[in-house]
Amino acid sequence: MTKMILRRLASSCLSLFILVALVFFMAHLTPGGPAYSILGQKATPDSVAQLNARLGLNQPLVKQFGVWLWHLLHGQLGYSYLLNRPVGQLLWVYERNTLVFYSVSIVLSTAVSILLGLVQGVWFGRWPAKLIGAFQLGFYALPPFFVAAMLILWFAVDVRWFPASGIIDLRDPHAGLASFAAHLVLPVITVSLLTVSALSRYFGEAVHEELGKDYVRTARAKGVSFPAILFKHVMRNALRPLVTILGLSFPYIFTGGVIVESVFNYPGLGWLMWRSALSQDYPILIAIVLIIGVLTVLGNLLADLVNGLLDPRASYE
Amino acid sequence: MHRALKPLLAAATALCLAGPALAAPGDCGTLVIPTGLGVASGADITGLNPLLVNSTYNAQAAGLMFQPLFWVNGNTLQIDWSRSIASAVTSPDNGTTYDVKLRPWVWSDGVPVTSADVAFTWKLIQAYGTTYAGYGAGGMPDLVKQLKIISPEEFQVVLKHQVNPQWFIMDGLGQLAPLPAHVWGQYSSDEIYEHQSDVTFFKVVDGPLRPEALNIGQDLVFVPNPAWPGGKLHFDKLILKFVESDGQTVQQLESGELDMINVPMGLWNAVQHLPGTQIVTLAPALDYNEVALNLRNPKVAFLRDVRVREAMEDAIDQKGMIQLINHGLGEEHWGPVAPVPPTFLTPAMKAGHYPVSYDPAHALALLKEAGYTRGPDGIMQKDGQKLSFTQLNLTGDAMIEQMTVTTQAYLKRVGIEMKVRDIEFNQMLALLNNPHADWEAAGLGESAVAYPTGEDLFKTGSFENSGGYSDPTMDKLIDASTNKPGVQGLYDYETYASAQQPVILQETASIALLVNSRIKGAADFIDPLYNYYPENLSCTMPEGEAAK
Numbered sequence: 099m100t101k102m103i104l105r106r107l108a109s110s111c112l113s114l115f116i117l118v119a120l121v122f123f124m125a126h127l128t129p130g131g132p133a134y135s136i137l138g139q140k141a142t143p144d145s146v147a148q149l150n151a152r153l154g155l156n157q158p159l160v161k162q163f164g165v166w167l168w169h170l171l172h173g174q175l176g177y178s179y180l181l182n183r184p185v186g187q188l189l190w191v192y193e194r195n196t197l198v199f200y201s202v203s204i205v206l207s208t209a210v211s212i213l214l215g216l217v218q219g220v221w222f223g224r225w226p227a228k229l230i231g232a233f234q235l236g237f238y239a240l241p242p243f244f245v246a247a248m249l250i251l252w253f254a255v256d257v258r259w260f261p262a263s264g265i266i267d268l269r270d271p272h273a274g275l276a277s278f279a280a281h282l283v284l285p286v287i288t289v290s291l292l293t294v295s296a297l298s299r300y301f302g303e304a305v306h307e308e309l310g311k312d313y314v315r316t317a318r319a320k321g322v323s324f325p326a327i328l329f330k331h332v333m334r335n336a337l338r339p340l341v342t343i344l345g346l347s348f349p350y351i352f353t354g355g356v357i358v359e360s361v362f363n364y365p366g367l368g369w370l371m372w373r374s375a376l377s378q379d380y381p382i383l384i385a386i387v388l389i390i391g392v393l394t395v396l397g398n399l400l401a402d403l404v405n406g407l408l409d410p411r412a413s414y415e
Numbered sequence: 416m417h418r419a420l421k422p423l424l425a426a427a428t429a430l431c432l433a434g435p436a437l438a439a440p441g442d443c444g445t446l447v448i449p450t451g452l453g454v455a456s457g458a459d460i461t462g463l464n465p466l467l468v469n470s471t472y473n474a475q476a477a478g479l480m481f482q483p484l485f486w487v488n489g490n491t492l493q494i495d496w497s498r499s500i501a502s503a504v505t506s507p508d509n510g511t512t513y514d515v516k517l518r519p520w521v522w523s524d525g526v527p528v529t530s531a532d533v534a535f536t537w538k539l540i541q542a543y544g545t546t547y548a549g550y551g552a553g554g555m556p557d558l559v560k561q562l563k564i565i566s567p568e569e570f571q572v573v574l575k576h577q578v579n580p581q582w583f584i585m586d587g588l589g590q591l592a593p594l595p596a597h598v599w600g601q602y603s604s605d606e607i608y609e610h611q612s613d614v615t616f617f618k619v620v621d622g623p624l625r626p627e628a629l630n631i632g633q634d635l636v637f638v639p640n641p642a643w644p645g646g647k648l649h650f651d652k653l654i655l656k657f658v659e660s661d662g663q664t665v666q667q668l669e670s671g672e673l674d675m676i677n678v679p680m681g682l683w684n685a686v687q688h689l690p691g692t693q694i695v696t697l698a699p700a701l702d703y704n705e706v707a708l709n710l711r712n713p714k715v716a717f718l719r720d721v722r723v724r725e726a727m728e729d730a731i732d733q734k735g736m737i738q739l740i741n742h743g744l745g746e747e748h749w750g751p752v753a754p755v756p757p758t759f760l761t762p763a764m765k766a767g768h769y770p771v772s773y774d775p776a777h778a779l780a781l782l783k784e785a786g787y788t789r790g791p792d793g794i795m796q797k798d799g800q801k802l803s804f805t806q807l808n809l810t811g812d813a814m815i816e817q818m819t820v821t822t823q824a825y826l827k828r829v830g831i832e833m834k835v836r837d838i839e840f841n842q843m844l845a846l847l848n849n850p851h852a853d854w855e856a857a858g859l860g861e862s863a864v865a866y867p868t869g870e871d872l873f874k875t876g877s878f879e880n881s882g883g884y885s886d887p888t889m890d891k892l893i894d895a896s897t898n899k900p901g902v903q904g905l906y907d908y909e910t911y912a913s914a915q916q917p918v919i920l921q922e923t924a925s926i927a928l929l930v931n932s933r934i935k936g937a938a939d940f941i942d943p944l945y946n947y948y949p950e951n952l953s954c955t956m957p958e959g960e961a962a963k
Contacts, residue, residue, distance in 0.1 A: 130841030134848075137546065138469035142878040143848050145545035152546070180461055181631055182612035191631060247662075254670040262670045263663065268634060268654050269445040363658055363667075365632040373459075373632070378841050 345401020
């Protein structure tokens with residue numbers, strides 16, 4: 099298994115290099131440039147040239163890429179042109195917000211999806227499953243910004259149970275964990291509703307399929323109780339596709355969602371990526387792309403490993 | 416409801432209730448407003464150094480921290496000496512030498528503000544060169560020959576040649592706002608550049624507010640500067656929250672997270688009767704909208720004909736647009752100088768007489784005179800060349816979209832076709848700065864200066880003259896407006912610019928604020944030059960508190 103992990107990681111390095119190089123050159127070749135974001139509307143050809151020289155953006159692109167790679171190998175992700183901070187420091191500020199937000203969302207979504215999927219699989223074709231199916235289709239079809247806007251209108255504006263934006267109560271100098279948690283509620287519900295609608299459907303289908311298999315009939319014929327069959331055997335097998343999907347969505351735990359974070363003014367990594375792309379703040383943009391790439395690789399690897407644990411027949415090769 | 420949510424809800428409710436309960440009579444506690452209040456949709460504040468500000472948002476924040484040498488009141492376009500660090504300025508030779516006296520003023524650490532601080536600012540401006548945010552405006556810094564400290568309370572500026580004193584004092588000399596030399600002096604200009612987002616670097620200020628925290632991507636927290644001699648502030652904190660979407664600001668005002676917001680014109684009717692709020696209309700800003708024209712581009716060579724440009728201006732019903740898009744809030748802008756306040760308008764313009772005005776019949780006559788006739792598709796043409804061009808617009812601005820669609824309709828009525836292409840801000844700036852780019856027209860907003868001459872806008876080769884407009888008469892008039900004492904030069908320039916329409920001038924919109932009812936003084940908080948007056952804000956007691 100160790101060999102497999104090392105081989106997978108080694109082969110991923112080339113993919114990551116190509117990904118980052120592509121994004122680097124594409125970002126730098128788009129019209130405009132960070133100098134215009136920094137200097138604003140009063141930018142002149144002279145001031146842009148002076149600033150580009152200061153930032154090293156007047157160097158050949160290949161040389162700039164080489165410098166960036168050299169810094170990366172020394173553990174430096176660069177310096178944000180627009181926010182005037184080291185990229186590593188900025189990423190940490192935004193990353194921790196996203197990490198909490200999406201970890202809570204994914205854990206909650208997975209738990210609810212398993213619950214709903216079990217009900218849907220067991221009562222397949224009957225009204226509880228149909229009801230859940232309607233919920234799944236309904237929420238899967240809804241765009242995230244709409245769900246977010248509705249939740250804000252109902253719970254932040256109408257009844258004022260939860261705040262509409264940000265991560266902390268700005269008026270309370272002693273605001274702490276409770277305030278942070280309150281600010282998480284609506285974004286987490288938004289992401290969870292949308293995630294559950296997809297995950298629970300996959301899981302429900304898998305449970306239904308497993309329940310129709312020969313080993314279930316044999317177990318029942320031998321007198322094994324239905325709950326034991328369901329939780330010990332069916333669920334374990336049905337979880338495999340769910341784990342694969344969760345593995346693929348692993349990067350989102352770190353990079354967040356541009357739309358949801360924007361609607362809730364939630365300062366997460368997805369939101370930072372969007373802003374950086376618009377302002378052509380290359381160092382941040384490329385660092386986030388690199389993170390997404392690394393996490394996609396790790397997410398897939400993790401999913402394979404968990405699947406292997408769930409089903410020992412699965413080959414690591 | 417899930418049991419686990421109950422304590423959370425209780426905590427959130429308690430937090431919501433705690434704010435008003437702590438407020439003392441007349442005191443606002445913490446005020447939270449979005450960036451861009453009174454200006455436009457919000458954006459992040461990314462830097463606090465007044466010499467490096469790259470946006471109105473950064474400039475507003477820096478303006479709250481550092482007191483200017485001359486405070487130009489946007490409502491009168493006169494220097495308000497009570498808010499200026501300078502107490503007097505004289506020009507003994509009427510335009511070349513300027514003697515400036517400083518009034519007693521202190522930094523927030525108690526150290527007096529002196530002419531050494533002004534000299535320090537001057538040194539930094541020179542070091543930053545073209546990356547200095549105000550480079551070029553009011554002739555700064557190239558026009559200045561020498562800055563000499565006479566005493567801690569007095570300094571002298573000598574220019575390379577004589578200029579119009581009123582222009583230089585308001586647009587040039589005013590840029591020398593003191594910076595704390597006793598704190599910043601230990602750093603190089605590069606180090607100061609690198610600290611522009613570091614609030615700890617800005618712990619010493621001489622303006623009304625001191626930054627406490629800049630939470631990147633979230634907010635900028637200000638606390639009052641107790642040493643500020645300008646008046647008492649009625650709040651403990653002022654937080655500028657970074658919210659980009661107008662719709663979000665409305666929701667956040669309704670949920671109590673924001674105290675004041677700009678009214679999005681698209682939601683004008685929806686916000687009219689929101690409980691617990693009041694609508695406050697501000698005086699129109701000095702800025703205006705324009706259609707910039709690329710006169711270098713041979714594909715749209717017809718735009719070089721002043722009759723075509725004048726016809727375009729005559730075709731657009733600015734009053735109608737103000738009614739339709741801005742719900743009647745705004746001012747027509749037929750010349751390059753703001754009509755409100757009318758301080759620098761010519762006497763004829765004060766009486767409403769401009770070389771151009773809304774007159775579609777005149778527009779058609781001008782096009783006919785220029786040799787254009789309607790083609791089968793209704794578009795004017797001459798020698799096979801259609802009066803058709805493409806305008807670049809910034810993406811994502813609903814107001815600009817509405818203006819563009821309306822302008823399209825007005826132009827089409829006189830046979831001019833305007834197509835539209837959306838583009839990102841950076842890309843737009845890069846195109847405008849490239850003299851060889853083939854853009855045809857661009858929808859822009861033009862920011863105003865206190866003394867509104869056109870040396871940056873329409874002079875041959877000037878940096879905001881993106882379309883390459885060049886006219887010897889205009890150059891001569893602009894030179895006269897900045898170099899000769901008195902306002903006659905300014906009058907001649909603005910009259911000629913109105914007739915020439917180097918860009919198609921469009922109306923300026925007024926901003927209306929939606930304000931929490933407990934807040935008083937919102938109308939006097941912002942002036943048309945986007946200066947903030949935080950001392951004018953106060954609050955009434957929450958109802959519960961008043962009953963006690």
